[in-house]
Structures are given as C-alpha cells and as structure tokens.
Amino acid sequence: MKLNELLGTEFPIIQGGMANIATGEFAAACSNAGALGLIGAGGMNTETLRQHIHTAKSLTDKPFGVNIMLMNPCADEMAQLVIEEKIPVVTTGAGSPGKYVAAWKAAGIKVIPVVSAAVLARHLEKVGVDAVIAEGTESGGHVGELTTMALVPQVCDAVKIPVIAAGGIADGRQLAAAFALGACGVQVGTCLLVSQECPIHENYKAAVLKAKDNDTIVTGRSTGAPVRVLKNKMSREYVRLEKTGIDKMELEKLTLGSLRRAVFDGDTATGSLMAGQVAGMCHEIRPVRAILEDLMAGCKACVAGLEA
Ligand SMILES: Cc1cc2nc3c(=O)[nH]c(=O)nc-3n(C[C@H](O)[C@H](O)[C@H](O)COP(=O)(O)O)c2cc1C
DSSP states (O other): OOHHHHHTOSSSEEEOOOTTTOOHHHHHHHHHTTSBEEEEOTTOOHHHHHHHHHHHHHHOSSOEEEEEETTSTTHHHHHHHHHHTTOSEEEEESSOOHHHHHHHHHTTOEEEEEESSHHHHHHHHHHTOSOEEEEOTTSSEEOOSSOHHHHHHHHHHHOSSOEEEESSOOSHHHHHHHHHTTOSEEEEOHHHHTBTTOOSOHHHHHHHHHOOTTOEEEEOTTTTOOEEEEOOHHHHHHHHHHHTTOOHHHHHHHHTTHHHIIIIIOOTTTSOOBOOGGGGGOOSOBOHHHHHHHHHHHHHHHHHHHHO
C-alpha cells in the first residue's frame, strides 16, 4: 500500500515535524499542497500545541498530524490532547511511544514512530504501531548512525508494516530510490525549509540556499544527542570543543536557545541552523505545492528512464 492510500493524502509524502518551525499554519499549508502536514510539538507546551491544532483545523479540511518528541516534559499531556482533538496521525521521535500506543489505537489514531535502526522497528511492530519512518543520518535535526541507503532496506526486511523513508530526499531521483529500497513513501524536511510558506527567518533560508553538499556537520556525538546542522561559528566551535573532551554543561551553553535564535532572530552565526545533507540541492524558494509536484514528476521521469 502506498503512503497516500494509508494517509488519505494526494501524494505519498509527509512534511517532517520540525520543532519551532512546523506551526499549525505551516502544517495546514503542506496538507493543502497535497502532503501530510505535521505540527512539530517539540519546543511547545500543551496549550501552545492546542492553539496550533486549532489554527491548522481553521486553515485546512485535509488530514494533518502531530509530531511528539517523547523527551518533551509535556509528552503525557500531549498524548491525551491528540486523542481529544481527534488527530488522525501521530509521529514520534526520540525513543519508543510504547506506553501511548494502546490508547492512541483505541482512538483510531495512526501511530508512526521515527526509527534509526531495524531493532527498534521490530520492537515497535510488536507494540502495534501502523508504520515506521526509517530516518537516515543524512537528515537534518536529530540523527542516528545509519544512512538511508543502508537503513531503509534493512528495516523493510525486519518488519511487515509499511516503511516510510526519510533523510536525503529532495528530488524525484531520491524519491524513486526510496521506493526502490522498499519504502511506501517518504518524509522530507530540509527541502521544505526553503518553501515560501516555511516560517523560518529569511537569513536561515538564505543559509540553506547557499549551502553546498558538505556544508553540514553533526554536533553532539560525544553527548549522545547528535544533531545535523549547517556549519557556522557555533557548530564549528561546538565540534572543536567536543574533541577536547570538555564538560557537557559547557557544550550546552553553546546550544541553549540556539534553534530559536536561528528560526526567529535569523542569527546565522550562533544559531542552530538544522538542515540535512540535501541542503546543497535546494536552490530556490518556491511554494510547497511546486516542491511536491517536482518530487512526484521527477520520480516518474526517473522510473521511466530506468525502464527505458
Ligand atoms: C530544521 C529541522 C528540524 C527538525 N525537527 C524535528 C523534530 O522536532 N521532530 C522530528 O521527529 N524530526 C525532526 N526533524 C527531522 C524531519 O522531521 C525529517 O525526518 C527530516 O528532515 C528528513 O530528512 P531531510 O532533512 O534530509 O529531508 C527535523 C528536521 C529539520 C531539517
């Protein structure tokens, strides 16, 4: 089954929930453009999430979902809120949503956790989730170790539930590759950062547009919380200090509030400009609809080319 059939969307594409970026307005715009829009609840509290859900409901009659980061202190309340608000799809990051799955399933919610290894996918299938998002280390934001190319087929082999590929997908060739690896659809983040509708500061967008293929770096490998961001003063300094074995608290001083500085203030020197390795493929600011149509048309052309 293709992802669009599973979700009731036009395209087999999910807009990744991005903390501090994926607002109710942005999620609604992505849903209206044919993807499944997600509100990124990381960085929100329960009341803020409720307001974003109401905003999204007022702007679209298409399905949209919520991404809950399980380490969020409000995760328990948010888990209840998505039931009250009759949200059709919930994706989760940073661990196993096991304790919420029974209640969400009873409420008819489709549960789709993000995984970075086949072992977690196998465990979650037993817990009863509907699908998994296998996210490779190419992606922007929090990352695992395995690449999309290595991870997706191994997750597909490990489980019978649908697998959605994420990480390193910004054009039709990569969408076709994701299908070839066994995925039923994809989740994208970085290529939507440069959409017209994306509410990040224009300096952040300009930095993504300017990035080349090797302009990202992973901070936090030494602390067990690796995050892929664009190279800048802050991230270079962070990685330099990590190599000296400096105390974790000192490192945290650099990243405290850094995503908000990037997203809201456009601080490209000390902000955390989360973006994936495909930033180097993002060359212009376009409406979400144009980005999605390009992904679909490029995929079709790529498959036709392979068959020829
Ligand atoms: C700026 C940014 C913030 C992100 N924040 C989150 C998040 O809060 N929760 C989550 O599950 N994934 C998050 N992600 C990952 C995306 O949902 C998506 O899986 C990823 O961007 C796909 O890879 P790509 O960046 O190569 O397209 C984030 C990605 C980016 C680029």
